[in-house]
Amino acid sequence: MKKVNYILALVYLIVGVNAFAQQKELKSMDLYLLIGQSNMAGRATIDAQSENTSDAIMMLDKNNNWVVAKDPLHFDKPYAGVGPGLSFAQAMLEGKKDIKIGLIPCSWGGSPIKVWSPGTKYFENFPYDEAIQRTKKAMQNGTLKGILWHQGESDNDPVRSAVYLSKLKSLISNLRRDLNAPNLPFIAGEIGYFNKENFINQIVGQLPKEVENTTVVSAKDLVDKGDQLHFNTASAHELGKRYAAAMKIFESGKFDLDEKSVKVKDSKNSQKRKVKTKVVLTFDDAEITHFNNVAPLLKKYGFDATFFVCEFPVKRAEEANEYMNWKQIQQLYKQGFEIGNHTGHHKNLAKLAPDTIKKEIAYIEDKCKKFGIPKPISLAYPGNRNDSISQRIVKAMGYQYARAGGVKYYYPDKDNNLAIPSFTVISSDKYKERTLKALKDIKEDEILVLTFHGVPDVLDPDYSTSIDFLKEILIYLKEHHYEGIAMRDLEK
Ligand SMILES: [Zn+2]
Numbered sequence: 149m150k151k152v153n154y155i156l157a158l159v160y161l162i163v164g165v166n167a168f169a170q171q172k173e174l175k176s177m178d179l180y181l182l183i184g185q186s187n188m189a190g191r192a193t194i195d196a197q198s199e200n201t202s203d204a205i206m207m208l209d210k211n212n213n214w215v216v217a218k219d220p221l222h223f224d225k226p227y228a229g230v231g232p233g234l235s236f237a238q239a240m241l242e243g244k245k246d247i248k249i250g251l252i253p254c255s256w257g258g259s260p261i262k263v264w265s266p267g268t269k270y271f272e273n274f275p276y277d278e279a280i281q282r283t284k285k286a287m288q289n290g291t292l293k294g295i296l297w298h299q300g301e302s303d304n305d306p307v308r309s310a311v312y313l314s315k316l317k318s319l320i321s322n323l324r325r326d327l328n329a330p331n332l333p334f335i336a337g338e339i340g341y342f343n344k345e346n347f348i349n350q351i352v353g354q355l356p357k358e359v360e361n362t363t364v365v366s367a368k369d370l371v372d373k374g375d376q377l378h379f380n381t382a383s384a385h386e387l388g389k390r391y392a393a394a395m396k397i398f399e400s401g402k403f404d405l406d407e408k409s410v411k412v413k414d415s416k417n418s419q420k421r422k423v424k425t426k427v428v429l430t431f432d433d434a435e436i437t438h439f440n441n442v443a444p445l446l447k448k449y450g451f452d453a454t455f456f457v458c459e460f461p462v463k464r465a466e467e468a469n470e471y472m473n474w475k476q477i478q479q480l481y482k483q484g485f486e487i488g489n490h491t492g493h494h495k496n497l498a499k500l501a502p503d504t505i506k507k508e509i510a511y512i513e514d515k516c517k518k519f520g521i522p523k524p525i526s527l528a529y530p531g532n533r534n535d536s537i538s539q540r541i542v543k544a545m546g547y548q549y550a551r552a553g554g555v556k557y558y559y560p561d562k563d564n565n566l567a568i569p570s571f572t573v574i575s576s577d578k579y580k581e582r583t584l585k586a587l588k589d590i591k592e593d594e595i596l597v598l599t600f601h602g603v604p605d606v607l608d609p610d611y612s613t614s615i616d617f618l619k620e621i622l623i624y625l626k627e628h629h630y631e632g633i634a635m636r637d638l639e640k
Contacts, residue, residue, distance in 0.1 A: 177206065177250035177290030181283050182221065182233045184299035186257035189222035190231025191378040197385060198230050205237040207251040208286050214250065221253040230381050235388030236296065240395065252286045254279035260302035261315045266322060280326045294333040294398065295323060296391050300348035301339050301377060309347035310546045313354055317639055320359055321561055331361050333398040335391055338367035342376050361398070365390040425590050425630045428597040428638065429453035430551060430570065432490055432528055433460050435602040436469065439476045441615050442603050443483060449622040451632025455480050456490035456528035457512065470607050478519040486634035487516060488526040497529055497538040505541050525549065526635040539566040549635045557594035560638060570597035575617040587624055595638065
């Protein structure tokens with residue numbers, strides 16, 4: 149009896165130690181998240197290099213199990229093939245012993261950048277959410293070292309590329325937040341130069357200047373497999389090596405990658421840096437007091453602002469004197485302020501047919517063009533009224549920010565940038581109190597957007613803000629070291 153127990157104990161011990169050793173081995177993996185569309189998923193023909201597997205490179209399979217990595221890494225389509233992932237991992241292993249790599253394939257062929265956001269569905273999947281879930285699962289067995297992104301073919305046109313950088317920045321910030329890795333290296337890859345059009349690469353190229361710990365790998369001289377869209381096998385391998393070269397620079401702590409300003413920031417420093425509280429100042433309806441009173445005050449205190457202009461319908465001819473003419477709006481632009489679109493004639497967009505909404509928006513764009521003012525990227529819905537149709541049109545017309553009402557703070561990482569909430573400012577006692585409380589209560593991850601009308605408002609005293617109250621607000625910002633910004637600077 150005793151002997152049997154002894155043997156059993158020995159068996160348990162051996163099995164236990166083995167399981168422990170395996171677990172320990174898995175724990176030491178360097179993890180890399182692979183996201184994007186078809187060229188990251190891989191569409192090239194499988195060759196010998198793809199078959200050259202080793203248990204030093206593992207991948208998280210479709211069912212969240214670790215298996216030895218082998219092309220196709222991805223499972224987005226039955227015809228997934230060779231992408232840059234495996235050769236990236238092979239190159240990362242070169243010259244290193246005792247490291248083990250864990251790849252987390254999460255790319256979806258055809259996915260545009262807009263589906264890479266929390267809660268967004270793409271056919272039957274949620275690309276962003278699933279990437280987060282799988283990465284968190286993977287992180288039980290290793291340390292997340294970086295993200296490889298290859299995407300852009302689905303956004304490679306003038307309209308989509310215009311908002312691409314802003315979306316990419318949001319994606320990076322969401323990923324770093326949700327993976328609790330504020331300085332995680334993020335490497336984007338250029339799309340093939342063989343694409344028929346190329347709007348994306350020059351946009352992606354701006355990333356390293358805009359976001360720390362990011363870089364871009366070139367797709368120069370890479371060759372397609374004959375479809376002017378997907379890399380062939382040799383080019384997919386080469387792209388993987390380029391990703392590895394960039395990642396090694398991050399990991400070595402040497403920051404000069406080509407001429408691009410890659411800065412690897414140490415986490416202690418970036419946490420210490422106090423982010424300035426931001427208040428977005430917006431002024432609606434192109435009232436003459438904006439030109440006469442507001443702009444000089446903003447200049448005096450050194451703040452920026454957005455003037456949302458429209459041609460407000462007047463009932464009597466003399467009322468026209470209460471609004472700016474386009475020469476005056478042009479002056480505000482020349483003084484450095486942002487001119488935003490408040491639509492042509494201040495109609496309720498939620499009640500208009502799509503074609504009319506487009507015309508109302510285009511009306512202001514045409515006027516801006518005529519007066520040498522750049523096409524606005526910010527819009528304020530007239531009366532703050534909007535719905536999913538108007539939001540969709542505003543987005544399709546290239547707007548990066550659209551302001552609504554709602555008396556709430558704006559959370560840039562979570563909230564819809566096409567329905568940015570704001571507080572209307574009026575200098576009645578009740579509204580004064582509300583505004584001052586809103587200024588006082590701002591938390592670190594919140595942005596306060598203020599909406600003003602006339603300062604003062606002669607035609608509509610119910611919406612009036614006195615010059616003194618505006619001054620009081622500006623002085624408050626100054627004394628509390630808040631930044632008064634234009635809507636266009638929300639992501640800076
Ligand atoms: Zn208005």
